[in-house]
Amino acid sequence: MVYYRHYCPYCNHVTGLSLRGYGVRLGSGSQTCSSCERTFKDGTKEWPELTPQEKREFLWKDQWILASMWVIFLAIGAYKRGFSNLMFLVATAPFFAFFLLSMTIRGFQILSSKQRAK
Numbered sequence: 001m002v003y004y005r006h007y008c009p010y011c012n013h014v015t016g017l018s019l020r021g022y023g024v025r026l027g028s029g030s031q032t033c034s035s036c037e038r039t040f041k042d043g044t045k046e047w048p049e050l051t052p053q054e055k056r057e058f059l060w061k062d063q064w065i066l067a068s069m070w071v072i073f074l075a076i077g078a079y080k081r082g083f084s085n086l087m088f089l090v091a092t093a094p095f096f097a098f099f100l101l102s103m104t105i106r107g108f109q110i111l112s113s114k115q116r117a118k
Contacts, residue, residue, distance in 0.1 A: 016042075029046070049117070
C-alpha cells in the first residue's frame with residue numbers, strides 16, 4: 001500500500017502518515033510535533049474553509065479510479081452476454097463495496113471537520 005509521511009519542518013520527525021499525500025487534507029491547519037514540541041502549519045483545512053474545487057478534489061481524487069474500474073467491469077459484462085448474472089455480480093461487487101466504504105469514510109471525515117470548525 002502506498003502512503004505518504006508527513007514531517008516536522010524543524011526536526012524532521014515523522015508527524016503522521018496519510019494515504020492522501022499532499023493534496024487536500026482535512027484538519028485544524030496546525031500540528032504540534034511530539035519530538036520537539038513546536039507547532040507548525042501542516043497544510044490542512046477544515047471543510048467549511050475549502051473552495052468548491054478543493055471539496056471535489058477531496059471527495060473524488062481517489063474514488064474516480066474505483067468508479068472507473070467498476071464501470072469498465074459493467075461495460076465488459078454488458079458486452080459479453082456470456083457472463084451469468086452471479087459471475088458478473090461477484091466480479092463487480094468488491095469494487096462497488098470498496099467505493100461505498102471509502103465514500104462513507106469521507107463522509108465521517110467531513111462531519112468531524114464541520115464539528116471542529118464550529
